[in-house]
Amino acid sequence: MTELAIETSGLRKEYGTKIAVQDLTLTVHRSEVFGFLGPNGAGKTTSMKMLLGLVRPTAGQARVLGEPLGNVPARAGVGFLPEHFRFQDWLTGREFLRFHGRLFGVPAKTLTRRIEDLLGQVDLLDAGDRKLREYSKGMLQRIGLAQALINTPRLVFLDEPTSGLDPLGRLLVRDLIVRLRTEGTTVFLNSHLLSEVEVTCDRVAFVKRGSVVRQMSLAEQTGGMEVILRLGASDARLLQGLARFGRDVHSTPDGTAVGVSLQVEGEEKLPEIARWLVGQGTDIYSLSMGKKSLEALFLEVMGEDERPG
């Protein structure tokens, strides 16, 4: 059995003359949480649908759970939360989960336990006997998540799982993903919410105009550091001066002070910057340095023209 949950090479999808996915080449290891990041229209949903066997690729190869695309037994081990879904809204939450569990052939006894367990995990035990048409958007998103896990999948695809959720709902999804990872489930997550991805994902791929432009592990994230300063004042001359120590110098008002951030190659730049600022007679309120934020990386990879939505 291969160690890879997903392995693709040159997957491509054309709709007429429109290229939705140009070149999807990536690997996802088993039991990792993998973030698939890119701006709207980059081809994330189409990529996911190809991996699920819902959209037939125009070209390229892929294996999911060691099997070629569209393999039916492999599909039984896969879960899916679609981005836009229309559920059977005349069913209650419990009926809906039972229906989807039966489609997967989950035995009746296991299914009853599984339904209660999942309703608990998505905080819908009390609403389980209400019809889906009475659910709020956030509740639908959460019952959708329970649905994606009804067959106890080895690999689950979540397309924008936190869209439509309030901060508490997002926290719930984050906890759920962490639990899935602990249990050894592979999670493939499409998202444009970078701060969320940053805390839950082991590895990420950046997709731009239908091609994977970078894949990286977040643990061993390389590519420089971010310096964050709070200064008494910053004028154009000072910002220009800072630019010699690094790139992407930004300033924002921050109370009585001014917040300034810049990207540098390594931490040895920090004392140099401090010395220089003191030499300029600038008041320094704080000075810190951290791993480059995922947002900074995203902007770097995508180019400043494509900020996430």
Ligand SMILES: Nc1ncnc2c1ncn2[C@@H]1O[C@H](COP(=O)(O)OP(=O)(O)O)[C@@H](O)[C@H]1O
């Ligand atoms: N069924 C389709 N027919 C024609 N174009 C499509 C279809 N599905 C997606 N596209 C186009 O392919 C591109 C990628 O779409 P999508 O995969 O939904 O991107 P994302 O999920 O990253 O926002 C978009 O330009 C979209 O308009």
Ligand SMILES: [Mg+2]
């Ligand atoms: Mg999408």
